[in-house]
Amino acid sequence: xxxxxxxxxxxxxxxxxxxxxxxxxxxxxxxxxxxxxxxxxxxxxxxxxxxxxxxxxxxxxxxxxxxxxxxxxxxxxxxxxxxxxxxxxxxxxxxxxxxxxxxxxxxxxxxxxxxxxxxxxxxxxxxxxxxxxxxxxxxxxxxxxxxxxxxxxxxxxxxxxxxxxxxxxxxxxxxxxxxxxxxxxxxxxxxxxxxxxxxxxxxxxxxxxxxxxxxxxxxxxxxxxxxxxxxxxxxxxxxxxxxxxxxxxxx
Numbered sequence: 001x002x003x004x005x006x007x008x009x010x011x012x013x014x015x016x017x018x019x020x021x022x023x024x025x026x027x028x029x030x031x032x033x034x035x036x037x038x039x040x041x042x043x044x045x046x047x048x049x050x051x052x053x054x055x056x057x058x059x060x061x062x063x064x065x066x067x068x069x070x071x072x073x074x075x076x077x078x079x080x081x082x083x084x085x086x087x088x089x090x091x092x093x094x095x096x097x098x099x100x101x102x103x104x105x106x107x108x109x110x111x112x113x114x115x116x117x118x119x120x121x122x123x124x125x126x127x128x129x130x131x132x133x134x135x136x137x138x139x140x141x142x143x144x145x146x147x148x149x150x151x152x153x154x155x156x157x158x159x160x161x162x163x164x165x166x167x168x169x170x171x172x173x174x175x176x177x178x179x180x181x182x183x184x185x186x187x188x189x190x191x192x193x194x195x196x197x198x199x200x201x202x203x204x205x206x207x208x209x210x211x212x213x214x215x216x217x218x219x220x221x222x223x224x225x226x227x228x229x230x231x232x233x234x235x236x237x238x239x240x241x242x243x244x245x246x247x248x249x250x251x
Contacts, residue, residue, distance in 0.1 A: 004050040004051055004052065004053075005050065005051045005086070006048045006049065006050055006051065006086060007049055007050065007051040007052075007053075007085070007086055007088055007166065007167055007199035008048065008049040008072065008083075008084070008085055008086070008088075008167065008199060008201075009048045009049075009082075009083075009084040009086070010045055010046055010047055010048070010072070010081065010082070010083050010084075011046050011081055011082045011084075012044050012045075012046055012080065012081040012082075013042060013044070013045045013046070013068070013071065013078045013080070013081035013082070013083060014040065014042060014043055014044060014045075014078060014079050014080045014081055015040075015041045015042040015064070015067055015068070015071055015076075015078050015079055015223075016038050016039065016040050016041065016079045017038070017039045017041055018037070018038060018039075019037040019038070019039050040223055041064045041067045041223055042064040042067055042068050042071070042078070042223045043222075043223040043224050044081075044224065045068065045081070045220075045223075045224070045225055046081075046225075047218060047225065047228055049199055049201065049216075050199075051196075051197060051199055052195075052196040052197055052198065052199060053199060053200075053215055053216060054193050054199075054200045054201075054202065054213055054214045054215055054216070055200070055201045055202070055214060055215075055216045055217070055218060056201075056202050056203075056204065056210035056213065056214035056216070056217045056218070056231065057069070057201060057202070057203045057204075057217075057218045057220055058203075058204065058205065058207070058210060058217060058218075058219055058220070058234075058235070058238055059219055059220035059221055059226075059238075060221070060242065062222075063220045063221055063222060063223065064220055064222075064223040065171075065203045065220050066094070066171050066172075066203060068220065069092065069094070069169050069171050069201065069203050070092065070094070071083060072085075072090070072169060072201065073090055073091075073092035073169050074090070075092065085167060088165075088166035088167050088199070089116065089117055089165040089166045089167065090165055090166065090167040090168075090169065091116050091160045091163065091165040091167070091168055091169065092160075092169045092171070093156055093157055093159075093160040093161075093168065093169065093170045093171065094156065094169075094170075094171035094172070098111075098112055098115065098156070099111075099112070099144045099152070099155075099156070100144070101143060101144055101145035102143050102145065103143065103144065104140065104141050104142055104143055104144070105131075105134070105136065105139060105140040105141070105142065105144055105147070105155050106127070106131070106140050106141055108144055108155070108159075109123065109127055109130055109131075109155075109159055110123055110127075112159050112163075113126070113159070113163050116163055116165060118163055122163075123163070126162045126163055129162045130155075130158045130159055130162045130163075131158075133157075133158040133161065133162060133184075133188075134151075134154045134155045134157075134158040135154060135181065136151045136154055136155060139151060140155075150178065150181075154181055157185050157188075161185075161188050161189075161192060164192065164198070166197070166198065166199065167198075167199045167200070167201075168192065168193075168198065168199070168200045168201075169200075169201050169203075170189070170200065170201070170202045170203065170204075171203045172203060172204055172205070186209070186213075189213065190213070193213065200213075202214065207235050207238070207239060210231060210235060211231050211232070211235055214231050215230075215231070216228065216229070216230070216231070217229065217230070217231045217234040217235055217238075218234075219234050219237070219238050
């Protein structure tokens with residue numbers, strides 16, 4: 001039996017945010033040491049993903065899911081701990097990340113491709129496929145600041161899906177857009193992850209999507225790993241935990 005290689009390894013990762021307290025400028029100036037409060041978004045997270053695996057990350061809002069994903073993508077560095085991608089190329093599919101609002105969709109395709117490490121020629125060869133898949137029509141030549149969230153997500157998904165990297169990080173993009181595009185995106189994602197060498201991490205609140213696509217689930221709770229394991233077991237526990245929480249919200 002051939003032993004799989006690890007594509008991603010995290011060791012004791014901690015990510016903190018500084019929160020400015022609501023005090024006057026004069027008070028801030030006089031008491032500099034007291035002005036910032038530290039919020040621990042991710043706390044001592046350790047896990048590894050084997051090459052070709054599909055890991056789903058689930059957890060209630062504010063659990064640190066998107067923060068962790070952005071750190072793996074290199075959007076920012078953790079305050080402590082290590083993230084090792086073993087030399088693999090990585091792309092992040094997320095709303096609000098990577099696009100320049102004043103540039104057109106077409107220009108953002110080029111920019112995103114170059115940031116992912118592709119040459120201009122490689123991007124040019126894939127550009128029309130990206131535009132066709134995104135289905136945003138004449139908006140491709142308009143500034144992305146004019147896009148709806150659905151159009152934004154369509155273009156973000158299309159770029160990452162067509163400019164294939166070794167590691168794909170997907171943050172809720174599969175749940176945005178019209179029903180037809182969601183189905184199309186899901187089918188494309190299935191096609192991409194059938195490549196046994198491609199490693200995928202998907203952040204989602206959709207239990208059904210994660211159960212269908214993933215072979216491992218990480219439950220993140222208040223910045224810490226609550227459980228990691230097989231989809232059926234972890235998702236069942238998560239659903240049981242969230243049932244009374246959802247009831248409280250409705251009340």
